[in-house]
Amino acid sequence: MDIHISKLSKSYFSEGRRIEALFDVNLAIPANEIFTLLGPSGCGKTTLLRSIVGLEIPDEGEIRIGDEIVFSKDKGILVPPEKRGLSMVFQSYAIWPHMNVFDNVAYPLQTQKKPKEEIRDRVKKTLHFVQLGGFENRPATKLSGGQQQRVALARALVAEPKVILFDEPLSNLDAKLREETRKELREFLTKLRITAVYVTHDRIEALSLSDTVAVMKDGRIVEIGTPKKIYFDSDRSFVADFIGRANLVEGSISRVGINHTIVDTSLGPIVCRKKKDVSPGDAVVVCIRPEFIHVKEKAGGEGPNLFSGRIDSLIFVGDAYEGEIRVGDTELIVRVEPTLDVKQGDTVALSFDPNHCSILLK
Amino acid sequence: MQRKSTPLTFGLIVIVGLLTVCPVVMLILGSFSQGLGSFGTFTLDKYIQSYTDPAFAEIIVNTIIFTLGSAVVATLLALFLAYLNTRTNIPFKFLFRIISIIPMMIPHILFAVSWLLLLNPSNGLINLFLKDVFNLSSSPFNIYTLPGMILVEGLLDLPIAYLILAPALASFDVSMEESSKVCGASNLRTLFMVTLPILRPAILASITLVIVRSLASFAVPSVIGMPGRIYVLATHIYRIIATGFATDYGMAAAVGMSALASSTILIYLYRYLTAEGDKYVTISSRGYRPAVIDLKKAKYPFFVIVAVLSFILIVLPVLVLLYTSMVPYSMVPSARAFSMMSLRNWTEVLGDPISILSVKNSMFLGIVGATLGVILSIFVCYAIVKVRTAASGILESLSFLSFSFPGIVIGVGFMWLFVRTPLYATIWALLIGYIATYLPYGIRPLTSAFVQIHAHLEESSKVCGAGTLYTLRRIIIPLLIPGIVSAWILMATMFVRELTLSVVLSRPGTEVLAVQVLRFAEDGLWGRLSALGIIMILISTTLVIIASLTGAKFTKIQTVGGDEPH
Numbered sequence: 041m042d043i044h045i046s047k048l049s050k051s052y053f054s055e056g057r058r059i060e061a062l063f064d065v066n067l068a069i070p071a072n073e074i075f076t077l078l079g080p081s082g083c084g085k086t087t088l089l090r091s092i093v094g095l096e097i098p099d100e101g102e103i104r105i106g107d108e109i110v111f112s113k114d115k116g117i118l119v120p121p122e123k124r125g126l127s128m129v130f131q132s133y134a135i136w137p138h139m140n141v142f143d144n145v146a147y148p149l150q151t152q153k154k155p156k157e158e159i160r161d162r163v164k165k166t167l168h169f170v171q172l173g174g175f176e177n178r179p180a181t182k183l184s185g186g187q188q189q190r191v192a193l194a195r196a197l198v199a200e201p202k203v204i205l206f207d208e209p210l211s212n213l214d215a216k217l218r219e220e221t222r223k224e225l226r227e228f229l230t231k232l233r234i235t236a237v238y239v240t241h242d243r244i245e246a247l248s249l250s251d252t253v254a255v256m257k258d259g260r261i262v263e264i265g266t267p268k269k270i271y272f273d274s275d276r277s278f279v280a281d282f283i284g285r286a287n288l289v290e291g292s293i294s295r296v297g298i299n300h301t302i303v304d305t306s307l308g309p310i311v312c313r314k315k316k317d318v319s320p321g322d323a324v325v326v327c328i329r330p331e332f333i334h335v336k337e338k339a340g341g342e343g344p345n346l347f348s349g350r351i352d353s354l355i356f357v358g359d360a361y362e363g364e365i366r367v368g369d370t371e372l373i374v375r376v377e378p379t380l381d382v383k384q385g386d387t388v389a390l391s392f393d394p395n396h397c398s399i400l401l402k
Numbered sequence: 403m404q405r406k407s408t409p410l411t412f413g414l415i416v417i418v419g420l421l422t423v424c425p426v427v428m429l430i431l432g433s434f435s436q437g438l439g440s441f442g443t444f445t446l447d448k449y450i451q452s453y454t455d456p457a458f459a460e461i462i463v464n465t466i467i468f469t470l471g472s473a474v475v476a477t478l479l480a481l482f483l484a485y486l487n488t489r490t491n492i493p494f495k496f497l498f499r500i501i502s503i504i505p506m507m508i509p510h511i512l513f514a515v516s517w518l519l520l521l522n523p524s525n526g527l528i529n530l531f532l533k534d535v536f537n538l539s540s541s542p543f544n545i546y547t548l549p550g551m552i553l554v555e556g557l558l559d560l561p562i563a564y565l566i567l568a569p570a571l572a573s574f575d576v577s578m579e580e581s582s583k584v585c586g587a588s589n590l591r592t593l594f595m596v597t598l599p600i601l602r603p604a605i606l607a608s609i610t611l612v613i614v615r616s617l618a619s620f621a622v623p624s625v626i627g628m629p630g631r632i633y634v635l636a637t638h639i640y641r642i643i644a645t646g647f648a649t650d651y652g653m654a655a656a657v658g659m660s661a662l663a664s665s666t667i668l669i670y671l672y673r674y675l676t677a678e679g680d681k682y683v684t685i686s687s688r689g690y691r692p693a694v695i696d697l698k699k700a701k702y703p704f705f706v707i708v709a710v711l712s713f714i715l716i717v718l719p720v721l722v723l724l725y726t727s728m729v730p731y732s733m734v735p736s737a738r739a740f741s742m743m744s745l746r747n748w749t750e751v752l753g754d755p756i757s758i759l760s761v762k763n764s765m766f767l768g769i770v771g772a773t774l775g776v777i778l779s780i781f782v783c784y785a786i787v788k789v790r791t792a793a794s795g796i797l798e799s800l801s802f803l804s805f806s807f808p809g810i811v812i813g814v815g816f817m818w819l820f821v822r823t824p825l826y827a828t829i830w831a832l833l834i835g836y837i838a839t840y841l842p843y844g845i846r847p848l849t850s851a852f853v854q855i856h857a858h859l860e861e862s863s864k865v866c867g868a869g870t871l872y873t874l875r876r877i878i879i880p881l882l883i884p885g886i887v888s889a890w891i892l893m894a895t896m897f898v899r900e901l902t903l904s905v906v907l908s909r910p911g912t913e914v915l916a917v918q919v920l921r922f923a924e925d926g927l928w929g930r931l932s933a934l935g936i937i938m939i940l941i942s943t944t945l946v947i948i949a950s951l952t953g954a955k956f957t958k959i960q961t962v963g964g965d966e967p968h
Contacts, residue, residue, distance in 0.1 A: 095861050121864040134862035137854075138880045147876070148866040195866065 041106040041202040041235050043069040043092060048101035050087055050259075061087040062098065063259040069237060070252070074229055076238045078246040079256035080282065085239045086207055088256070092237065093128050093205050094121030106202060122151070127196035128205040131212065133188045135180045141167070141191055142176040148199040166198040170228070186217050193228070206238040210245060222248060243283050247271060255279045277400040280327040287333075287372045288400070289326045293318050300344075300394050306370045311344040315399040325400045332396035333374045335365070336389045337382060345397065347390045354384050365390065411785045411793045415800065418782060421838035422803045425815030429662070432818040433655035439821075448656040452642075457633075465617070465634040467548055468555065468627075472619075473612035475556025477605060480563030483708065488571040490695045492705055497712050498568075501561065507943065508719050509899035510558055510621035511919050512935040516719035517554045518626055519928060521545035525732035527722070534734065546630025555622045557715060559615050563608040570604035589695060607675040614668045617661060618808035620902040621916075625923050635661045636810050640905060643814065651817055658811035669806035720939065727932035747929035757934055759911075760918040761941070764898050767833055767914065768945060772844075772894035775837045779844030779889055780882075786845075787852035805842045809902025812839055817906055827909035835903050840896050844889040851885025887953030894949065895942045915941075 045067040051060045061084045069075045077085040090096040092103060094110065097118065103111040105126070110119040127148065136144055142163055149159045167173055170190040175183070180191060189209060196204050209225075210218045226249050229236050240246050246253050247267040254264045255278075263270065263279045274280045277288055291305030296318065300311045303326050310326050318324065349367035354376065361376040365388065374390070382388055433449065436442030452458065487498040520528045521543045529541035544550065578600065582592040598605070616622075623637040633641065635657065642654045697704060725735065728743040751757045786798045804812065816835045820826045825834065855878060863873040901916035908917045915938045922931035 093865055095864070121861070122867045122869055124865075125867070126865060128862070128865045130858045130862055132856060132858045134856065134858035136859055136862075136877060136881075147863070147868070151867040151872060195862075199867070 042071040043067075043203065043235070043237070044102075044104040045069075045088075045092070046102050048088070048091065048098050048103065050084075050091065050096065050098040050100075060084075060259045062091070065101070065259070065261055067254065067261060067264075069235065071235050072233045073251040074226075074236045074238060074249055076240060076246045076250035076253045077256055078240060078243065078253050078282075079262075081241055083256040084259040085241075085256050087259075089128075089205055089207055089237060089239045092203075093126050094119065094124050125199075125201060126203045126205060127199060127201040128207065129189075129192045129196050129209045131208040133192040133209075133212070135183075135188050135191055137181045139180060140176065141172065141178050141180055141183070144180050144191055145194045145198050147195060152199065162198055163194075166194045169197070170194045185213050186221055189213065189221060193225070197228075197232070201234075203235045203237065206236065206240075208240055209238075210240075211242070218245075225249065247283070255282065272396075273398055274327070275401060277325045277327065277402060280398070280400055285330050285373060287328045287330065289328070289370060290402075291324060291326055293320050293322045293324060293399075295320060301399060303399060307347055307367050310397055311394040312397040312399050313395050318399065323402055325402055327398045327400050328372070328392055329396065330362075330373045330375045332392055333372065334391045335363070335374055335376050335380065335382070336391070337380065337386075338389060341389070341391065343391065344394055345392045348387060349390055351382060351384050351386050351388060354382070408789075408791060408793070410781070411789055411791055411797060414782055414785050415793060415797050417778070418797060418800045418841070421834070421841065422800055422807075425812050425819055425835075425838065426662070426807070427815075428818035429655050429658060429811065429815030432652055432815070433659050435652055435655075438651040438818065448650075448652040452653045452656045458638075461633050461635060461638050464548065464627075464632055468551055468623070468634050469613045469616040471548070471552035472555035472559055472616040473609040475552055476559040476563040476612045477567070477608045479556065479560050479711070480567050480608060481601075481605065483560075483711070484564055484568040484571045486704060486708065488568060488574075490697050490701075490704070492697060492701060492708065494705065494709075497708055498564075501564065501712055501715060507895075507939065508716070509901075509916060509919075509935075509938055509942070510619070511625060511899070511901050511916050511923075512723060512938065513558055513719050514554055514622045514625040515919070515923060515928075515931060515935065516722040517550075518545055518923075519722050519726055519732065519932075520718075521550065527732065527734055530732070530734045544630075545626055546632070548632060550630075551622050551626050551632065554626060555616050555619055556612075558619075558622065559612045560715070562615060563612055566608040566611065567601070567604055570601055574600070603675050607672055610668050610672040610675060614665050614672070614806065617665055617668075618810070618902065620810055620905065624905075624920060636808065636902070639810050639814065643817075643906065651814060654814045655818065658808075658814050661808050661811050665808055665811075666806045720936075723932040723935045723939075725932075726928050727930075727936055730929065732928065747933045751930045751933040751937070754930070756913055757918055757930075760913040760915050760934075761937060763829060763832075763912060764900075764915040764938075765941060766829065767836060767900070768894040768898040768941070771833050771836050771897045772890050774833070775840065775844045775893045776848075776886060776890045778837065779841065779848045780886070782841075782845055783848040783852045787849060801845050802842050804839050807839065809839060809900075810906060813903040813906030816903070820907070827912060829912050832900075832904060832907050832912060832914065835907055836897050836900055839903055840893055840900075843892040843896055847888040847892065848882075848885045851882050854885075855881050883953050887949050891946050891949045894945045898942050898945065899938065 045065055048062050048065040049060070050062040051058055053059070065088060077088060079085050087096055091098045091111070092105075098111060098113070100113050101111075102109060102113070102115075105124065108119070109115065109117050110124050111117060136147075139147075145163045145166060146159050149162060163176070164173070167175060170193050172187065172190055172194065175187070180188065183191065192209070210221055213221055222245055238249060247270075250267055252264065253267055253270045255262045255270065257278055262276055263274060265273075270279060271283055274283065280286050281288060289305045289307060289310070291303040291310070293301060294304040294309060295302045297314070299314060301313070301315050301318065303310050303312055303324060305326060312326055347367050349365040349372070352364040352366050352371065354361050354363045356378070360378055361380075363374045363376045365372050365374055367390065372390070376382065431441060432438070434444050434446065436445055436447070483498060483501065486492045487495055518526070520526050523529060523541040523544040523546065526541065526543065526545065529543055532538060532542050545554075574597070579592050579596055582596045583589075587595060617635065620636045620640070623634045624640065627634060628637055639654045639657050639661075642657065643649045643651060726732070727747050728745070729739055730742055730744070730746065733739045782797060782801050786794050813835065816831070820831045825831045859877055859881070860873055863877045868876065899916055900914065901920065904914045904917045905920065908914055915934065919931055919934055919938070922928075922934065
């Protein structure tokens with residue numbers, strides 16, 4: 041089921057200051073996709089999620105889930121959370137400590153007053169699906185973090201909701217478990233073909249789980265796109281910087297060619313991927329990801345975007361070196377192959393493919 | 403929600419303020435007044451009269467020695483026990499948990515009486531026994547002395563000191579000790595050079611709190627101190643208002659002000675120390691298991707010490723009371739003593755209309771008082787934890803205020819208040835006084851229960867499709883029940899045994915158990931006292947058991963909800 045949000049605003053007062061948690065948010069979340077709201081803490085992503093589920097009441101705007109308007113300021117509609125037929129996985133899991141696993145998962149069905157046999161069968165099936173078969177009578181608090189997370193997921197899935205919402209569900213797990221659970225979650229959600237709205241501040245989670253990512257900042261949606269589009273072809277320097285390690289070099293458009301656009305920067309002219317709607321003289325930022333900067337021991341070779349610089353620092357991190365290379369007055373972060381025979385202080389040659397140099401608006 | 407609840411917070415501030423601030427205001431007013439009946443003109447007479455009394459200096463000295471002595475005894479014993487429990491491989495560790503909860507079971511006045519029955523110079527059982535065995539002409543022990551009072555009060559306050567010190571020792575970062583050992587220091591040297599200095603804030607906090615408790619203590623000073631003519635502040639106030647022909651509540655208020663002031667200052671010191679303690683004692687987040695020291699062969703002697711302490715604290719008082727309630731007069735247990743045993747003391751107590759009235763009154767106060775107290779505590783905790791406006795802070799400070807009030811002093815304050823109302827000399831006066839004074843005992847367990855109910859637990863229920871009532875029934879109430887039960891048990895047991903406030907407020911017709919026990923003690927009727935004491939312990943224990951069972955049953959019904967698969 042799709043979700044349409046229009047002109048949603050919400051502000052509150054904290055310590056005498058007015059904070060705009062959401063500002064004129066317009067969003068269409070397509071059905072049966074994993075849609076992620078990504079942004080730094082305090083950007084309003086959780087407020088948006090809680091507004092969809094009904095735990096926060098926005099000041100302005102409208103929220104439509106499928107054909108039903110669940111909130112509308114103008115029409116005076118406010119459907120309470122228990123009537124919206126959604127489900128949610130909380131950051132703290134919100135597992136009820138006084139119930140066992142079965143009662144926790146059965147709860148949404150019990151509120152619907154389903155027959156006991158049906159509840160038993162569906163809980164069993166769901167627990168089996170999240171690989172917790174046979175855990176019914178365990179006290180919920182005696183489970184590990186990963187298992188509690190799956191109980192929360194089972195509880196969210198058991199009533200076959202129209203939409204499932206996730207509020208940073210992996211942030212309480214340790215790094216290794218987080219990685220495993222992320223893969224599992226992706227698998228579960230792909231199998232179910234369900235509309236999922238996922239809130240996170242973790243860019244790897246957002247990129248690996250989502251069909252669509254919306255990046256938020258200061259209560260506003262900054263950019264929406266597929267993970268690849270967001271990563272490689274963002275329009276905004278905030279997004280490019282937030283989504284991954286990036287060299288952001290300021291400059292101005294010098295020439296708009298047929299296939300490429302050339303930008304004058306402190307490094308010299310950089311040939312970039314073609315950007316529409318810019319004209320010579322515009323101030324822009326060139327984004328070059330460290331993994332796309334090729335480092336060679338000796339200068340030479342042909343093609344665009346050849347530079348030379350001095351290695352300021354070089355740190356071995358296992359699968360590569362992380363290096364800082366000074367070109368003129370500009371420091372670039374680069375990834376150097378671990379097999380390359382270079383050391384700090386060496387002068388090396390750099391090159392980068394114009395297709396991996398994107399132009400961002402400031 | 404926020405807007406709706408603000409009147410609630412303000413309403414509670416008014417109620418709790420009336421309960422806790424009113425008696426203090428009346429105490430202050432009273433201390434500057436001419437008499438209980440009418441305030442009269444402002445006067446400093448009572449202060450001049452009480453503080454220039456030549457006997458007053460001795461009372462202050464006694465009070466200082468008594469409170470400090472008890473604090474040192476309780477803290478040293480608690481430190482020893484806490485160290486053994488958390489840091490050594492001593493066997494039968496469950497004993498330590500029992501030691502930390504017994505104060506709920508045995509009322510202080512009975513504990514004091516049982517020691518008096520053992521160690522008094524004329525017919526104390528231990529004295530009689532030693533005189534027989536060693537053919538002594540005089541008794542080796544005399545409990546009617548400051549050391550006697552300090553010993554008994556120290557043992558009574560041991561659990562409080564233990565509850566402060568044990569968590570501090572358990573959360574201690576062992577690597578600090580380990581680094582001392584790596585530097586070449588022995589176990590003993592490490593203990594004195596590293597462990598104890600780091601624990602200093604916790605030790606000082608324990609000493610401060612025990613001083614506050616023993617300053618407020620009335621059982622030991624009245625039962626053991628007064629017969630030996632050793633007066634401390636609490637018994638001095640009692641002497642002013644309850645003995646002799648000219649009772650003077652103005653003077654009692656003036657003397658009480660110094661006890662109230664010292665107690666309040668000490669509580670602030672205690673709060674400061676426990677706040678500092680967090681900085682000092684490094685609580686590691688990595689869940690260290692503190693390194694356990696192998697006591698080797700010393701294990702058993704140490705265990706014997708702990709076992710003897712538990713025996714002294716728990717079993718001995720009850721045994722002494724039970725024995726005394728059966729024999730006609732004090733005698734060492736012997737074949738003759740057992741042959742003379744009868745239920746005469748019991749039938750006398752059960753036939754005594756005042757004793758029966760005191761049983762009824764105390765049970766009423768325990769059951770109704772605890773229920774009303776818990777209901778008030780639930781609202782207060784809800785306002786403090788869940789509503790959380792700026793006013794909640796005021797409410798929180800107000801509701802913990804009475805923690806620093808010595809019972810007898812606040813009793814005098816209530817007297818000044820109630821004498822002006824129709825509540826004077828009714829059971830309701832006691833009820834209100836009890837709830838006001840013991841409100842922190844209801845609020846503490848309920849606060850932690852409310853804190854445990856994270857907002858997500860309620861929200862999650864709503865998202866699952868449950869309405870407000872369903873959420874209340876399935877989620878909130880079951881999660882609150884353990885807190886409600888412990889608050890009720892704490893308040894009910896406190897009320898059944900209440901002494902310090904009652905000696906001031908109890909009038910003919912509103913006698914309560916502890917006051918009746920005190921009367922028997924003053925008259926030397928040890929047999930009847932013991933019988934009534936055992937009844938008192940039985941009532942407390944029964945209330946604890948019923949409350950726990952009800953709580954367990956209720957939680958179970960709510961949890962399973964009849965939907966569990968079989």
